[in-house]
Amino acid sequence: MRTSFHTITSLLSLAALATLAGTASADDDLALMATGAWMMPSGEIGESYGGGAEARMADDHLTIGFGAKGLVGRTPALRRRDIMDVSFDVGLMLCERCESITPYTAVGLDILHITTHEPTRSVRGSTLGLSGHVGLMGRLGDDEWIWRASASYLGAIVPGTGEDLGGVTLSIAVGKQIMD
Amino acid sequence: MGQMPRAVWISSLLVAAGASTVAAKPAPPDYWVERPIVIAGDPQPPPPDPEPEPPPPPRHASIALVSGGTTFASDAQTALERFGPSGTMGFVHLSHRDEPGVEVLAGATGGDRGRSYAASVRLVITPRVRRKDAIAPFLALGPAFAIARLDEGDMKGSGAGLGLGPSGAIGLHGFLSHRVYWRASAGFTGAGIGTFNTDLGLGWVIDK
Numbered sequence: 001m002r003t004s005f006h007t008i009t010s011l012l013s014l015a016a017l018a019t020l021a022g023t024a025s026a027d028d029d030l031a032l033m034a035t036g037a038w039m040m041p042s043g044e045i046g047e048s049y050g051g052g053a054e055a056r057m058a059d060d061h062l063t064i065g066f067g068a069k070g071l072v073g074r075t076p077a078l079r080r081r082d083i084m085d086v087s088f089d090v091g092l093m094l095c096e097r098c099e100s101i102t103p104y105t106a107v108g109l110d111i112l113h114i115t116t117h118e119p120t121r122s123v124r125g126s127t128l129g130l131s132g133h134v135g136l137m138g139r140l141g142d143d144e145w146i147w148r149a150s151a152s153y154l155g156a157i158v159p160g161t162g163e164d165l166g167g168v169t170l171s172i173a174v175g176k177q178i179m180d
Numbered sequence: 181m182g183q184m185p186r187a188v189w190i191s192s193l194l195v196a197a198g199a200s201t202v203a204a205k206p207a208p209p210d211y212w213v214e215r216p217i218v219i220a221g222d223p224q225p226p227p228p229d230p231e232p233e234p235p236p237p238p239r240h241a242s243i244a245l246v247s248g249g250t251t252f253a254s255d256a257q258t259a260l261e262r263f264g265p266s267g268t269m270g271f272v273h274l275s276h277r278d279e280p281g282v283e284v285l286a287g288a289t290g291g292d293r294g295r296s297y298a299a300s301v302r303l304v305i306t307p308r309v310r311r312k313d314a315i316a317p318f319l320a321l322g323p324a325f326a327i328a329r330l331d332e333g334d335m336k337g338s339g340a341g342l343g344l345g346p347s348g349a350i351g352l353h354g355f356l357s358h359r360v361y362w363r364a365s366a367g368f369t370g371a372g373i374g375t376f377n378t379d380l381g382l383g384w385v386i387d388k
Contacts, residue, residue, distance in 0.1 A: 030305075032305060032306070032307065032318075032319060034350070052348060052350060053319040053348075053350040054319070055305040055319060066303075066305075066321065067319075068319065068320075068321040068346065068347075068348020068350075068367070068368075069348070070348070070367075070368045070376055072254065072259050072260055072376075073254070073259065080254075080259075082254050082259075084348070084368045084370030085346060085370075086321050086322070086323075086346035086347070086348055086370075111345065111346040111370075112345075112346065112370070113345040113346055113371065115253075115254065117254055117255070118256065120256065121256060121332075122254070122255060122256050124339075124373070124374050125343070126343060126344055126346070126370060126371060178278075178305075178306070178307035178308075179278045179307075179308075
């Protein structure tokens, strides 16, 4: 069971890497963005804060993102979680004629490592998650700067506890086009 | 009265000499240039060798990288407590064109709370970085494997085993010279224990 999980995770990771590598070399519009995120899990779990970066391609109506972020449970609570997340998402921009701001929606695959800290112990492990995103995206100034603000729901089973990760994550990102 | 015509005559000669000096054509610049002697029927001399073309700029860099840093991991009481020092070595392959790079890194970290050996294969996304670019941002992400042992209190090896998970880093990198590469990064290895890390590394370009 554990071996098959590792095999599936490896294959999915390599497929996502290969996909982005091909996308990045084939498309001319790729931005590198810094990300900040705030996760509010469901249940009696403290909030987690953190950040990371993502590479985002945005064409006329398609957007593809590939990013990494780390969230640390810092809220004084009985239980808190540290989450390390490498994600791959594909979405649609819902307004083709909007240059400076456009709504978008996306779905993503997340490779997660979650550590749950309890008063007497910490349990940790890796898993996969699925995420749904809605938000706004746009360009700034001379169109070389891109911004994004979104709310997402990350669904996964927490390793060690079997709980539903759940909760909403708010994130903002700002970056510059690196391939034009 | 008899002296006047002589003075006029001498003045006229001086004026004429000055005017002829001014009006004289300068000598052609190659008037005295030594020329090779050409004899009818001799073959034409060979043309001079063309200037050698400069070598094309390198299209990529394969780099052997060594870095050191510090790792952090939360425990039940404290968020992001220092876990221990870390060392990493591996290879980075960067394109000098608008293409992502790839890196393969192996690292070890350890301290009072455990030990972890990890390997990762990551995509490196960066703006075009050439040998003359000293600084550029980058994002690296991909899967990682880790063999880890976790110690809790007096219980050594309370958790141990092989783990697989995500790995990512953001930072700055560039070339200090044609051969010397540097990077500074912060990231995480989400396999095994699950540690956050900061690193500073130097690399040597092993291809031309």
